[in-house]
Amino acid sequence: MTPATATSPKPETAAPVLELRGVTKTYRVKQGLFGKARPLTAVNDVSISLPRGEVLGLVGESGCGKSTLAKILLGLESPTAGQVLVDGQEIGAQDRMTLARRIQPIFQDPYSSLNPRKSIFDIVSLPLRVHRIGDAASWDKEVRKILDIVGLPARVMNTFPSQMSGGQRQRVAIARALIMKPEIVICDEPTSALDVSVQSQILNLLGDLRREFGLTYLFISHDLAVVEHLATRVAVMYLGRIVEEAEVGGLFDHARHPYTQALLKSVLTPEPGLGVPDTQLGMAYPNPIDPPSGCHFHPRCPKATEFCKATAPRALPTPLGHVECHLHDPTGPMFIGKEG
Amino acid sequence: MDNPLLSVRNLTLDIPVGGGTLHAVRGIDFDLKRGETLCIVGESGSGKSLTSLALMGLLGKTIKRSADEMTFDGIDLTRANARTMRSLRGARMAMIFQEPMTSLNPAYTIGDQLTEALLLHKPVGKEAARARAIELLEKVGITAAASRLSQYPHQLSGGLRQRVMIAMALMCEPELIIADEPTTALDVTIQAQILRLLYDLGREMNMAMILITHDLGVVARVADKVAVMYAGELVETGSATEVFNTPSHPYTRGLLRCIPLPGKTERGSTLGTIPGIVPSLIGDVTGCAFRTRCPHATLECRGDIPRHTSGGHAFRCIHADGKLHAEEATT
Numbered sequence: 001m002t003p004a005t006a007t008s009p010k011p012e013t014a015a016p017v018l019e020l021r022g023v024t025k026t027y028r029v030k031q032g033l034f035g036k037a038r039p040l041t042a043v044n045d046v047s048i049s050l051p052r053g054e055v056l057g058l059v060g061e062s063g064c065g066k067s068t069l070a071k072i073l074l075g076l077e078s079p080t081a082g083q084v085l086v087d088g089q090e091i092g093a094q095d096r097m098t099l100a101r102r103i104q105p106i107f108q109d110p111y112s113s114l115n116p117r118k119s120i121f122d123i124v125s126l127p128l129r130v131h132r133i134g135d136a137a138s139w140d141k142e143v144r145k146i147l148d149i150v151g152l153p154a155r156v157m158n159t160f161p162s163q164m165s166g167g168q169r170q171r172v173a174i175a176r177a178l179i180m181k182p183e184i185v186i187c188d189e190p191t192s193a194l195d196v197s198v199q200s201q202i203l204n205l206l207g208d209l210r211r212e213f214g215l216t217y218l219f220i221s222h223d224l225a226v227v228e229h230l231a232t233r234v235a236v237m238y239l240g241r242i243v244e245e246a247e248v249g250g251l252f253d254h255a256r257h258p259y260t261q262a263l264l265k266s267v268l269t270p271e272p273g274l275g276v277p278d279t280q281l282g283m284a285y286p287n288p289i290d291p292p293s294g295c296h297f298h299p300r301c302p303k304a305t306e307f308c309k310a311t312a313p314r315a316l317p318t319p320l321g322h323v324e325c326h327l328h329d330p331t332g333p334m335f336i337g338k339e340g
Numbered sequence: 341m342d343n344p345l346l347s348v349r350n351l352t353l354d355i356p357v358g359g360g361t362l363h364a365v366r367g368i369d370f371d372l373k374r375g376e377t378l379c380i381v382g383e384s385g386s387g388k389s390l391t392s393l394a395l396m397g398l399l400g401k402t403i404k405r406s407a408d409e410m411t412f413d414g415i416d417l418t419r420a421n422a423r424t425m426r427s428l429r430g431a432r433m434a435m436i437f438q439e440p441m442t443s444l445n446p447a448y449t450i451g452d453q454l455t456e457a458l459l460l461h462k463p464v465g466k467e468a469a470r471a472r473a474i475e476l477l478e479k480v481g482i483t484a485a486a487s488r489l490s491q492y493p494h495q496l497s498g499g500l501r502q503r504v505m506i507a508m509a510l511m512c513e514p515e516l517i518i519a520d521e522p523t524t525a526l527d528v529t530i531q532a533q534i535l536r537l538l539y540d541l542g543r544e545m546n547m548a549m550i551l552i553t554h555d556l557g558v559v560a561r562v563a564d565k566v567a568v569m570y571a572g573e574l575v576e577t578g579s580a581t582e583v584f585n586t587p588s589h590p591y592t593r594g595l596l597r598c599i600p601l602p603g604k605t606e607r608g609s610t611l612g613t614i615p616g617i618v619p620s621l622i623g624d625v626t627g628c629a630f631r632t633r634c635p636h637a638t639l640e641c642r643g644d645i646p647r648h649t650s651g652g653h654a655f656r657c658i659h660a661d662g663k664l665h666a667e668e669a670t671t
Contacts, residue, residue, distance in 0.1 A: 199599075200598035225601070229609075267557070268561050272561070273581060274560075276536040277536075279529050
């Protein structure tokens with residue numbers, strides 16, 4: 001499958017900084033104490049290419065494989081099959097240290113992702129010390145610089161995480177991720193533990209930093225309004241597969257996959273009088289150990305037919321991405337025709 | 341008929357802390373009728389969860405509660421003894437907690453936990469209680485309900501556990517449900533389904549509901565009444581339409597500007613923020629607590645703050661229109 005590479009507005013940025021080719025991760029899971037180990041495919045043949053400076057929003061329900069994908073990108077898990085390329089180089093061939101200079105994470109919970117016994121200076125300067133960059137004097141300078149960039153006063157250097165608010169801690173986490181000047185930042189639900197007024201500050205900061213340093217983000221979130229705001233491309237994941245991927249406007253204005261449509265429908269905008277939408281999705285998220293036959297989404301899909309039960313859909317190119325659904329396969333029996 | 345089920349006047353919660361008193365909730369008033377849904381919205385630390393615990397009589401011993409009035413269907417909750425509260429809790433007023441992962445007892449089966457309150461409060465046998473549990477599990481959309489009764493919480497996913505919590509709260513057909521962030525830990529698709537379910541069940545059983553959340557989208561979609569809470573005070577109250585269409589307190593408008601609106605906010609644009617932090621509520625709090633973060637603050641904000649009302653819509657601000665028109669003119 002070859003999802004169309006995004007046509008970037010600037011030709012010099014066309015080469016993808018991050019590329020996944022058929023990445024698959026299979027775990028062997030034991031069921032019960034004496035049960036036989038069975039394969040669980042957490043990430044199933046995922047191909048994505050992300051040009052420099054873009055933000056790929058990755059959405060999907062819990063258990064769909066978003067975090068496994070993030071772990072593979074960070075080098076914390078190795079894929080069972082497929083390749084991950086950063087700047088055209090496969091990451092399996094690079095050691096962890098080299099990879100850490102290029103890809104850095106920001107995690108969801110700023111309360112548990114910072115070591116409570118270390119001062120903010122220790123936390124933020126640790127990457128420099130691990131990578132043996134500079135000396136004590138330059139660490140001090142670098143930490144001051146990065147704290148200023150993320151909007152924290154230099155005096156917090158000697159404080160501890162427990163003395164800071166959630167928003168400040170998340171700024172520390174961002175400072176720690178950026179001090180190595182990475183190219184790619186993996187943001188795993190970076191604002192979902194924060195209050196709305198703090199969330200908007202962090203989102204603004206992430207947007208500013210991207211423009212200033214030309215960063216590329218993989219932005220994992222379950223809040224579609226936030227993804228629409230920050231992302232330039234969006235990938236929708238269901239049971240380990242990217243079922244739809246498109247440029248942000250295309251995805252939000254013309255969602256093609258019934259699952260994407262249901263996700264968009266379930267966004268609750270603050271408009272009174274509209275009531276709670278009926279997503280028409282069945283309740284049950286399927287067990288990934290025992291994925292449904294054919295199209296994995298068919299048990300919950302309002303448009304599913306017998307054909308969907310039997311046959312898995314293929315990836316079909318769309319103007320700026322791809323979709324996996326029989327409704328959009330012109331050679332299949334369920335084609336609904338070309339839409340706008 | 342129009343007597344409120346729940347009336348609260350001047351509810352105040354003080355927590356003694358080292359070197360002073362933390363005024364966590366500072367004199368709040370509200371009424372709730374049968375079949376109505378009140379959403380209390382506010383950020384962490386605003387006192388919204390403590391308010392719900394105060395209603396249920398579940399506050400810690402160190403917290404001092406006082407109120408001019410706190411009645412539930414004519415019962416004076418401020419004077420109710422532990423026995424009266426026990427007879428109300430679970431039977432006539434029930435609570436759904438935020439964390440489905442931690443609020444179920446891991447050592448008991450779903451069936452035991454579901455039937456406990458019913459067996460305690462109502463003269464029913466085990467078989468009838470079991471049948472009721474199965475009926476409600478089905479109602480909240482759990483498949484193979486009968487077989488779930490013998491399962492333990494760890495065998496269920498987060499979404500299922502939250503549905504079990506809801507079924508448990510409904511077992512005795514309570515007249516009032518208090519739900520504290522019932523969907524925060526859930527996926528958006530499940531969130532929509534659970535909210536729809538609560539909304540439909542509320543209508544069907546004519547239940548009153550207090551929903552505590554920080555998600556303005558949830559509030560707009562399910563609330564009949566909205567109460568915006570800031571630093572222990574209700575700064576704005578009214579119907580959902582009034583509060584969302586003419587948000588009159590500067591804090592309400594600040595919150596609304598912080599969230600991206602699909603289709604309205606320009607993608608990638610800078611979102612609104614509320615500068616500053618929530619003030620400390622230790623010691624005497626005077627004037628408007630929001631003045632340190634408010635773009636329209638003046639010296640007068642340190643004094644008494646008038647409450648402006650029109651119909652059911654009320655807000656506290658020294659500016660007669662909460663500076664709504666001043667902000668409209670600049671945007």
